[in-house]
Amino acid sequence: MPITPFQVTLWIELLAAGLGGLQGALFAAGLRTRRIDVLGVIAIGLAVALGGSLLRDVVLNRPPVVIWSNWYLIVAGGAAVLGMALAPLAARGSWLITGLDAVVMGLFGAIGASKALSLGVGVAGALVVGVIGAIGGGMLRDVMLGLPFSFLHVGTLYAVAAGAGAGTLILLAGLGVAVPIAGLVCVAVTTLLRVAAVRFEWTFPEQFAVRRRPDKP
Template sequence: MSELLDLAGIFVFALSGALMGVRKRLDVVGMGVLAEITALGGGVVRDLILNVRPIAFQSLGYVLVPVAATVIVFFWHPHVARVMPAILVLDAAGLGLFCAVGTEKAMEYGLSPLHATLLGVTTAVGGGMLRDVLAGEIPTLLYDRQLYAVPALLGSGVMAGLSSYGLHGWPATLAAALLAFGLRIAAMRRKWRAPLAKGIGE
């Protein structure tokens, strides 16, 4: 079940990476690279920090799902773009899932709650940051004006806290993921923004 949820999150993130490739007028190879990086980058960075073999290199599905997303966007990107609001909702779900799962894995490998929280955020937003760098964009993480990293930080913090008190498994993961998901959705609908430095206008 957890692998299916992982693959669903990877698929949604890969769609956003491939769509970035379309907007940047990249060919199918460039689209595929952005899809793979967006979907797998955060998890690979997390596993390398934990000094374990990245799960993306243990299961063929983790590589093939972004390829499938690339093919879909390559042939039907106008249709995919039209359902972008729904994709953003799924992206928020993937954000919540990945920050919770990443934090729990870090805790299992003996990291402190603070470090596990940071690694959970890395799992959730790392792929998008690498995508933006490769596409020549300022990473969203550096100007979190739409509250993307903040929900991941909150969800990761809650997951680390629950794990510290011995609460593991899918109930804890679901609670932390739903918290991050709910905050991200609320931020999108209510147009919440992170504050700028004093004296700087919008």
């Protein structure tokens, strides 16, 4: 699949980091089952902002952008502090957090898939990298908070939304659509599918244990 070389600009990475830090801090501040101090809220915000990028760059064997860029930690940390200040908004409803989470997933998925394609990674590999970038921050957040992984929950379609968005970008890029436009479509697909899954409670069938039939006498 011929892909025109494309370099993700720094401001897109910083936008994703900022929204990730904001969403992570709002998520942590809104938890009622955990007692988290100010430093903990900021740390969770940073985890969401940095997790996907770190995992993506490790998989791609690239220098982690969150370390080499001076602005990445500054933007993510500042957004986390802002999220902590806006915590009362999280108490009024979960839709703000869900919407931000979906947008952040879409952004990091688009960045991950487009970076993989620009490095010559195959279609399947680019899809995996896109999904890893999309859900990596949420995974790190869940680990730090001792929560089950969000993408394993019944009813969230977490990884499905990430895969659908990244797959759309890869398909459009293969058809010759400019990567920035394909990236916007990726974010839209991921966001809409994720929010719709929560709103309409779309689920995959839950796994049931295979019941052994009682032996006949």
